[in-house]
Amino acid sequence: MSAVEHGGNLGEARRLFPQTTQPWxxxxxxxxxxxxxxxxxxxxxxxxxPSPDDTRELEAVAAQCYGVPFDACIVATPGTQAAIQWLPRLFPAGSVAVLSPTYTEHARAWALAGHHVLEARRWEELESATIAVIVNPNNPDGGYFGREELLALAAEKQAKGGALILDEAFADVVPQISLASMAGTPGLIMLRSFGKFFGLAGIRLGFVLAEPSITGRLRQAMGAWAVSGESIAIGRVALADILWQNGTRASLRTARQELDADLTGAGTVLGGTDLYRLLQTPHAPALFRQLGQAGIWVRRFADHPRWLRFGLPGNAEAAERLRAVLARHHSRETHAM
Incomplete structure (x- = not known):
């Protein structure tokens, strides 16, 4: 199976644009x-x-932060990616439908574990599978589904001996759509990412929310000391800091609105979350090159060549660099018409 493209990977950026001299x-x-x-x-x-008590204390703080009703319904993992790779091994080989386009590691992980995977394009295509996988809100377009339809789907999968895997990696910016308060519901398994919202992806910390039979099996499968001591120490403090979390949501919302305004002249903003925006334009390959030549690395999509995904610039200088390239691109395309 071929390698999956992800964001990050500045090594690839340097290989594609070796003449770029600006800091990336x-x-x-x-x-x-x-x-x-x-x-x-x-x-x-x-x-x-790290002791089991340390891990349990982290999980208790996370449960309170996310609104999980019982500590037994949450298990800490060394990043959401690790959970994505472990969960397919908890179920016998069967049919899995991943609502796509979305984070590509889901389909890859289930296929590598021996499941038959369908990358579903419509909700109706989820019905025939034993396992359904939905990213909510979705990456990259930010689309999401309501509580009742998701719980109904989980019940349907439970009746088939399967489950709904609900990836809530970006739900911290829209906590009102999370189903974390329903953790423990049969047939419902949720993933939560720590690193994205808290901006600390390097410490590799995530959580799985599910009924105790699932969290217990996952804990056993991962073995002792799955989460590092420094991750536990940082996670306990950050997840308890509700004041910082609320302020950050407001700041991210403002930054996202500013990014939308900057992107509007370059194409159509299809959506996203307050952490990233998805732009559609017929000139996406040309814009990608112009950005790369200016030392700005964005996410492109092999299966959707008209899409580019933009994260948030981290300061005024970064935002101005982006605006300058977007303005030059708009000027070129206008003169070419």
Missing amino acids: LDLSTGINPWPYPIPPIPAEAWTAL
Whole structure:
């Protein structure tokens, strides 16, 4: 199976645009450019193995933050990606429908685990599969579904011996759409990402919310010390800091509105979340080249050549660099008409 393209990977940017001399501005991911300030980390977080009590305390704080009703319905993982790779191994090989286009690792992980995978384009195509996978809100277009239809789908999959896998990696910016309060519902398994909203993707921390039989099996499958001591220490502080979280949501919303205004002249903003925006334009390949030549790396899509995804510029200088390229692009396309 071929490699999957992701955001980040500035090595690829440098290979594609070797003549670029400016420092690279990475707008290819959906990671908060204003990260949570790293708190003091106890020395033992680096020197001692994390204890089960440490992990349970982290999970209790996360449960309170997300609104999970029972601590037994949450398990910490070394990043959401690890959970995506482990979950297919908890189910016997069967049929899996992934509502697409979306984060490509879902389909890849289930296929590598021996499942028959359908990349569904319509809701109706989810019905025949034993397992359904939905990213809510979706990456890259930000689309989302309501509580009742998702719970009905989970019940239907449960009746077939399967489940609804609901990836809520970007739900921190729209917590009102999360089903975290329903954790423990049979047939419903949710993923939560720590690194994207908190801007600390490098520490590799995520959570799975599900009924205790699933969280218990996942904990056993991952083995001892799955989450590092420094991740536990940072996660406990950040997840308890509700004041920072509320302020960050407001700041991200304002930054997203400003980015939308900057992108409007370059094409049609199809959607996204407050952490990334999806632009559609027939001139996407040309704009991608112009951005790359100016040292700005954005996410392109092999299957959708008219799409480009933009993360948030992290400061005024970065925003101005982006605006300058967008203005030059708009001028060129206008003169070419």
